[in-house]
Amino acid sequence: MAEVTLFFKKLLAKRKDLSTLESQVLEYMLKYPNKVSEKTIDEFANEIFVSTATVSRTCKKLGFKGYQQLKYALDQYTGTKEEVTKQQDSQSSEEIDSHIVRFQKEMKRAMMDVDAAGILSVVETIKNSQLVEFFSVGASFPFGSDAARKLTFAGKISSARSDWDELRAVAHNMNPTDVAIILSHSGETLHLIEYAAMLKERHVPVILISGTKGSYLESIADLTLTAYSKSFYCETIDMSSRFTMNLLIDLIIFEYIKQTTE
Missing domain, CATH: 3.40.50.10490 (Glucose-6-phosphate isomerase like protein; domain 1)
Structure with missing residues (x-):
């Protein structure tokens, strides 16, 4: 989770070097990283009403060779976030299941001892x-x-x-x-x-x-x-x-x- 936040902070630090349209590209990437990873550069450009050239230029100013490399980076970090969430959900589910088993044992024991x-x-x-x-x-x-x-x-x-x-x-x-x-x-x-x-x-x-x-x-x-x-x-x-x-x-x-x- 800390790595995800740090990654986005690094991108935000470069916003001062971007034009108005390029800042718009960055804002969308930060707000909807999962959507970006699913789109081609043409689909992404059409989504926010900018040219593909603007998208490519933004990616390079952010330190990437191009749109594909940016998508890969987003996949890596958002994937890590999703994995952590899945692990947390799985752990919570296991804890709930353990309590349910405990309740069942107590009920069974109580009924046997009536x-x-x-x-x-x-x-x-x-x-x-x-x-x-x-x-x-x-x-x-x-x-x-x-x-x-x-x-x-x-x-x-x-x-x-x-x-x-x-x-x-x-x-x-x-x-x-x-x-x-x-x-x-x-x-x-x-x-x-x-x-x-x-x-x-x-x-x-x-x-x-x-x-x-x-x-x-x-x-x-x-x-x-x-x-x-x-x-x-x-x-x-x-x-x-x-x-x-x-x-x-x-x-x-x-x-x-x-x-x-x-």
């Missing part, structure tokens, strides 16, 4: 509760909010809160007749561990839906469902997928709706 008995137990706990409170922070919050919304429409009082202090207050005031559903990709989020400990002190049933097994939150929860998701970071940004967690939540809500509407 715990039907666990889902039925969660549904039974929800049915017997007065209130369902979702505890989810950060990237997991949208899934908790969506789940609370769906359960509310299904007739079960449910909520999800984004403010950490509010979640702490809720955990401090929940009762054993309620149920807390914690959503955590890692199962190691400090705030959620704090809330879970408070909930256990109040004998509130705690259900954990996590992306990993063997976490600290799992040791606290009464029931854990795992929606496999591999941790993935892009630079310092957590890009770990939560769609498998969302799938598991939907399966729970589907079953809840089915049992409560039959």
